[in-house]
Amino acid sequence: xxxxxxxxxxxxxxxxxxxxxxxxxxxxxxxxxxxxxxxxxxxxxxxxxxxxxxxxxxxxxxxxxxxxxxxxxxxxxxxxxxxxxxxxxxxxxxxxxxxxxxxxxxxxxxxxxxxxxxxxxxxxxxxxxxxxxxxxxxxxxxxxxxxxxxxxxxxxxxxxxxxxxxxxxxxxxxxxxxxxxxxxxxxxxxxxxxxxxxxxxxxxxxxxxxxxxxxxxxxxxxxxxxxxxxxxxxxxxxxxxxxxxxxxxxxxxxxxxxxxxxxxxxxxxxxxxxxxxxxxxxxxxxxxxxxxxxxxxxxxxxxxxxxxxxxxxxxxxxxxxxxxxxxxxxxxxxxxxxxxxxxxxxxxxxxxxxxxxxxxxxxxxxxxxxxxxxxxxxxxxxxxxxxxxxxxxxxxxxxxxxxxxxxxxxxxxxxxxxxxxxxxxxxxxxxxxxxxxxxxxxxxxxxxxxxxxxxxxxxxxxxxxxxxxxxxxxxxxxxxxxxxxxxxxxxxxxxxxxxxxxxxxxxxxxxxxxxxxxxxxxxxxxxxxxxxxxxxxxxxxxxxxxxxxxxxxxxxxxxxxxxxxxxxxxxxxxxx
Amino acid sequence: xxxxxxxxxxxxxxxxxxxxxxxxxxxxxxxxxxxxxxxxxxxxxxxxxxxxxxxxxxxxxxxxxxxxxxxxxxxxxxxxxxxxxxxxxxxxxxxxxxxxxxxxxxxxxxxxxxxxxxxxxxxxxxxxxxxxxxxxxxxxxxxxxxxxxxxxxxxxxxxxxxxxxxxxxxxxxxxxxxxxxxxxx
Numbered sequence: 001x002x003x004x005x006x007x008x009x010x011x012x013x014x015x016x017x018x019x020x021x022x023x024x025x026x027x028x029x030x031x032x033x034x035x036x037x038x039x040x041x042x043x044x045x046x047x048x049x050x051x052x053x054x055x056x057x058x059x060x061x062x063x064x065x066x067x068x069x070x071x072x073x074x075x076x077x078x079x080x081x082x083x084x085x086x087x088x089x090x091x092x093x094x095x096x097x098x099x100x101x102x103x104x105x106x107x108x109x110x111x112x113x114x115x116x117x118x119x120x121x122x123x124x125x126x127x128x129x130x131x132x133x134x135x136x137x138x139x140x141x142x143x144x145x146x147x148x149x150x151x152x153x154x155x156x157x158x159x160x161x162x163x164x165x166x167x168x169x170x171x172x173x174x175x176x177x178x179x180x181x182x183x184x185x186x187x188x189x190x191x192x193x194x195x196x197x198x199x200x201x202x203x204x205x206x207x208x209x210x211x212x213x214x215x216x217x218x219x220x221x222x223x224x225x226x227x228x229x230x231x232x233x234x235x236x237x238x239x240x241x242x243x244x245x246x247x248x249x250x251x252x253x254x255x256x257x258x259x260x261x262x263x264x265x266x267x268x269x270x271x272x273x274x275x276x277x278x279x280x281x282x283x284x285x286x287x288x289x290x291x292x293x294x295x296x297x298x299x300x301x302x303x304x305x306x307x308x309x310x311x312x313x314x315x316x317x318x319x320x321x322x323x324x325x326x327x328x329x330x331x332x333x334x335x336x337x338x339x340x341x342x343x344x345x346x347x348x349x350x351x352x353x354x355x356x357x358x359x360x361x362x363x364x365x366x367x368x369x370x371x372x373x374x375x376x377x378x379x380x381x382x383x384x385x386x387x388x389x390x391x392x393x394x395x396x397x398x399x400x401x402x403x404x405x406x407x408x409x410x411x412x413x414x415x416x417x418x419x420x421x422x423x424x425x426x427x428x429x430x431x432x433x434x435x436x437x438x439x440x441x442x443x444x445x446x447x448x449x450x451x452x453x454x455x456x457x458x459x460x461x462x463x464x465x466x467x468x469x470x471x472x473x474x475x476x477x478x479x480x481x482x483x484x485x486x487x488x489x490x491x492x493x494x495x496x497x498x499x500x501x502x503x504x505x506x507x508x509x510x511x512x513x514x515x516x517x518x519x520x521x522x523x524x525x526x527x528x529x530x531x532x533x534x535x536x537x538x539x540x541x542x543x544x545x546x547x548x549x550x551x552x553x554x555x556x557x558x559x560x561x562x563x564x565x566x567x568x569x570x571x572x573x574x575x576x
Numbered sequence: 577x578x579x580x581x582x583x584x585x586x587x588x589x590x591x592x593x594x595x596x597x598x599x600x601x602x603x604x605x606x607x608x609x610x611x612x613x614x615x616x617x618x619x620x621x622x623x624x625x626x627x628x629x630x631x632x633x634x635x636x637x638x639x640x641x642x643x644x645x646x647x648x649x650x651x652x653x654x655x656x657x658x659x660x661x662x663x664x665x666x667x668x669x670x671x672x673x674x675x676x677x678x679x680x681x682x683x684x685x686x687x688x689x690x691x692x693x694x695x696x697x698x699x700x701x702x703x704x705x706x707x708x709x710x711x712x713x714x715x716x717x718x719x720x721x722x723x724x725x726x727x728x729x730x731x732x733x734x735x736x737x738x739x740x741x742x743x744x745x746x747x748x749x750x751x752x753x754x755x756x757x758x759x760x761x
């Protein structure tokens with residue numbers, strides 16, 4: 001094997017090239033100077049964000065829309081600590097991200113050197129795995145291991161901490177031909193006998209119900225999921241992380257389930273006799289009060305992570321494996337077993353479908369509109385109309401996120417991008433930035449609240465810097481809407497620190513960065529303003545003043561069971 | 577009754593912290609912990625003694641098995657295993673008790689490792705309950721100082737260790753779907 005003398009920084013870039021990294025989101029600093037110097041002569045595209053947290057969010061956005069590993073980079077100390085929120089977000093949502101951080105020179109580690117932080121210690125609990133490189137010779141091996149760990153099994157973030165002297169050290173570089181992680185177990189195939197039994201259980205059920213999560217998206221198993229749902233002809237929900245796994249207008253698809261799920265979704269969960277849980281982890285926002293969750297159902301649980309099986313809800317039939325492969329086999333068994341079983345419960349299944357349809361009809365998601373003000377549901381419904389199920393939509397966290405998840409339909413997976421598990425405000429804009437880099441061909445909406453938007457303001461400069469035509473839609477209700485909603489409903493309407501005054505004039509704000517911004521507050525302007533935003537070749541900032549005191553419904557109160565959901569605001573009772 | 581988790585782990589910096597971190601993050605206290613190299617110098621064996629409900633213990637062991645550096649984490653609580661602990665004990669005692677102390681030591685199988693005019697240093701091994709008794713008995717003879725090793729355990733079941741094979745990287749590996757290449761369940 002030929003080898004050549006290279007610096008650690010050059011070796012790192014070479015390894016990133018071999019991992020087919022086409023862009024990296026980052027921010028330079030003192031100890032990463034040797035790396036940035038090596039980048040000067042290297043084709044790797046470095047995207048200069050304006051805050052390291054947003055580098056991690058952008059890498060996550062990039063990974064979420066492509067399925068490839070997103071890469072971010074920060075310097076030691078403050079750079080590394082700023083990455084932490086973004087890494088936890090990727091950890092919670094199982095997103096493949098590799099973070100490269102600089103570290104102070106090896107001999108200074110532990111001496112409270114300038115810009116020193118114990119990155120390896122701090123990020124241990126917020127990554128799938130992390131490395132500290134102690135010698136330039138182990139660098140290539142570690143970089144490839146990091147990418148492999150991030151992308152394989154249940155994906156997640158991996159951090160590689162590299163001291164400055166390792167970047168500078170010279171070494172003979174030889175490409176790594178294999179890596180060995182003896183303790184890293186990835187279970188992909190699924191037990192064939194179990195899969196067959198699961199297929200039989202599905203035909204035996206009278207009220208089967210598919211509960212699909214982000215694992216379907218991560219495994220690119222949408223086609224297999226669709227085949228399963230159509231073969232069984234049973235109702236299905238996709239969680240907040242799984243939206244788009246089934247097309248939003250698919251006849252078997254209901255909506256997202258859980259705290260702000262639809263009536264039909266939650267009644268379906270509650271009354272099912274078989275819950276088919278695929279790539280999902282029974283999050284508390286989905287289950288509500290656990291003791292009353294799907295009380296009549298047996299559970300089939302497919303997940304690649306054995307630690308998820310039985311963590312929250314005991315599964316009658318657990319299958320550990322890659323959900324794409326498992327469903328591939330499952331669909332074969334379903335077809336094989338169809339002939340002798342399909343007639344068995346046909347009547348019961350038919351009335352189950354009718355029941356679901358009736359629940360859907362009783363309480364559909366219908367976007368409220370008003371003549372004198374823009375209703376938030378109206379805004380997301382208009383975005384849905386423009387998108388036609390094809391645009392990438394990123395969101396921040398809060399009311400707007402829930403309305404977007406309820407009303408915007410996605411024809412494909414990897415279009416809906418949000419911080420589901422961690423619920424990190426400020427995610428929407430940097431994630432949109434990463435998504436637009438990954439998919440320059442796509443229309444990208446960043447739907448932000450007026451709170452979250454102000455957390456990621458510095459990235460407006462990045463949008464302009466790289467001419468990214470992201471359409472920022474601020475759903476502005478002058479409040480931290482979800483906080484206000486909870487204070488109204490559960491804290492006697494004592495609104496405490498939830499009012500956001502002094503929101504900037506967006507025309508001036510966007511103008512200061514050299515692009516167009518506009519504020520609207522009349523329903524008749526909504527359609528035109530959104531069209532203008534989409535037609536604009538560059539970025540656009542649309543501030544939509546919506547009804548201030550609107551709440552997200554249905555809502556399962558914290559600690560409530562799914563079927564105890566509140567469908568709307570209390571209605572005035574007529575006095576007799 | 578305490579429980580023992582046995583962990584086979586790569587001998588790498590930070591590995592210990594990853595494992596104990598899983599316990600401390602859940603607020604579980606570690607009663608004792610021993611680590612030492614195995615026959616293979618690349619690997620270490622840890623014996624961790626905890627007091628955790630079975631359901632939570634199962635979950636935390638699953639999480640340990642997910643750690644990249646962990647080759648195998650097993651619960652020895654309900655499976656056939658042998659566990660021992662070593663105690664080093666110094667007892668100060670008046671001259672007239674010396675013979676009695678030696679007699680008691682013999683009963684517990686303890687050895688004298690140092691003897692002086694002030695008393696003895698003794699070494700004993702056994703299961704933890706036995707060691708508790710040994711310490712109690714010695715306390716009755718005078719002032720004592722004790723260091724316990726924590727429990728070490730070995731499973732009596734032969735469980736086959738399944739290790740992941742090496743994974744090719746580089747241009748040839750591009751055709752391999754990295755998400756799906758490793759190990760069949």
